[in-house]
Amino acid sequence: SAVISQKPSRDICQRGTSLTIQCQVDSQVTMMFWYRQQPGQSLTLIATANQGSEATYESGFVIDKFPISRPNLTFSTLTVSNMSPEDSSIYLCSVEGRVNTEAFFGQGTRLTVV
Amino acid sequence: KNQVEQSPQSLIILEGKNCTLQCNYTVSPFSNLRWYKQDTGRGPVSLTIMTFSENTKSNGRYTATLDADTKQSSLHITASQLSDSASYICVVSARNNAGNMLTFGGGTRLMVKP
Numbered sequence: 280s281a282v283i284s285q286k287p288s289r290d291i292c293q294r295g296t297s298l299t300i301q302c303q304v305d306s307q308v309t310m311m312f313w314y315r316q317q318p319g320q321s322l323t324l325i326a327t328a329n330q331g332s333e334a335t336y337e338s339g340f341v342i343d344k345f346p347i348s349r350p351n352l353t354f355s356t357l358t359v360s361n362m363s364p365e366d367s368s369i370y371l372c373s374v375e376g377r378v379n380t381e382a383f384f385g386q387g388t389r390l391t392v393v
Numbered sequence: 394k395n396q397v398e399q400s401p402q403s404l405i406i407l408e409g410k411n412c413t414l415q416c417n418y419t420v421s422p423f424s425n426l427r428w429y430k431q432d433t434g435r436g437p438v439s440l441t442i443m444t445f446s447e448n449t450k451s452n453g454r455y456t457a458t459l460d461a462d463t464k465q466s467s468l469h470i471t472a473s474q475l476s477d478s479a480s481y482i483c484v485v486s487a488r489n490n491a492g493n494m495l496t497f498g499g500g501t502r503l504m505v506k507p
Contacts, residue, residue: 285436321482321497322437371436375493381427382484382495384436 281306281374285385292362292392299358300388302372307352313345316369316387325370328355362392395420397485397498405504410473414501416466416483424488428457428468431480431500440468440481473505 282305292298302311310329314322325345326334334347348356359366369387397418406412418426425444429437441450441457443466449458454471470477483498 283436321499323497324495369434373436381429381439381442382437384438387434387436389434 281308281383283372283374283383283385285372285388287388288386289389290391292390294363294392296362297358297360298362298390299356300370300372302355302357302385304353304374308374309352310375311349311355312373312375312382313347313355313357314371314373314384316371318368322371325357359390362390364392366390367392395485395487395494395496397483397496399481399483399498399501401501402499403502403504405506406473408473408475408505408507412470412473412503414468414470414481414483414503416468416498418464418466418483418485418496418498420464420485420487420496422487422489423461423464424486424493426457426459426466427484427486428455428466429482429484431482433479437482470503475505475507478503478505 284303286301313325315325316322324337325340326336328334328347328349330349330352346358369389371387372385373382375382400415427442428440430440431437440452440455443450443459445461456469459466480500480502482500485496486493
């Protein structure tokens with residue numbers, strides 16, 4: 280299993296500002312995943328972050344809005360840039376175990392943009 | 394297009410009663426199916442994971458079934474407790490060259506009342 284520490288756990292931000300979310304894993308992992316969960320909805324993958332290469336973004340998400348860093352095999356950050364109220368969501372980081380094992384999630388960052 | 398459909402969207406039961414949640418999927422090539430429990434304000438936590446050859450798997454009071462022919466899964470909760478109140482998410486994994494690609498269901502929101 281993997282233990283994931285994500286912070287901040289919640290924040291209230293002014294529109295037009297940016298917030299950086301940190302994700303620390305207690306073991307080395309190749310890929311880390313960032314998800315968004317809008318109120319009452321299920322999870323939507325934002326991007327996959329590999330160490331040493333640029334993140335791969337899903338349709339509808341762009342690097343300018345959600346820049347990601349992956350400086351080593353245990354750490355990643357997601358920045359939500361130039362925020363608007365529509366960005367109010369829970370943001371989660373996740374890692375996969377070995378093949379056919381479950382994914383592990385951080386506790387999430389609840390972001391409110393006012 | 395890979396899809397995971399869950400039913401019902403929400404459910405209210407009395408403490409001590411049993412309930413069954415449904416998951417239908419069209420995901421290819423199928424790798425595994427997972428059920429997660431997500432408490433309000435928390436990240437999802439794995440309950441079970443099943444591969445193609447597994448028909449049933451239990452985790453305490455949670456029993457998941459998988460019918461790979463009909464592409465259906467169910468999660469049965471026995472003798473429900475107030476702490477079972479949460480969202481239950483069915484996630485189906487497809488295996489490709491990049492690794493596991495997860496498709497999330499919309500979740501079933503369960504409320505257990507005393």
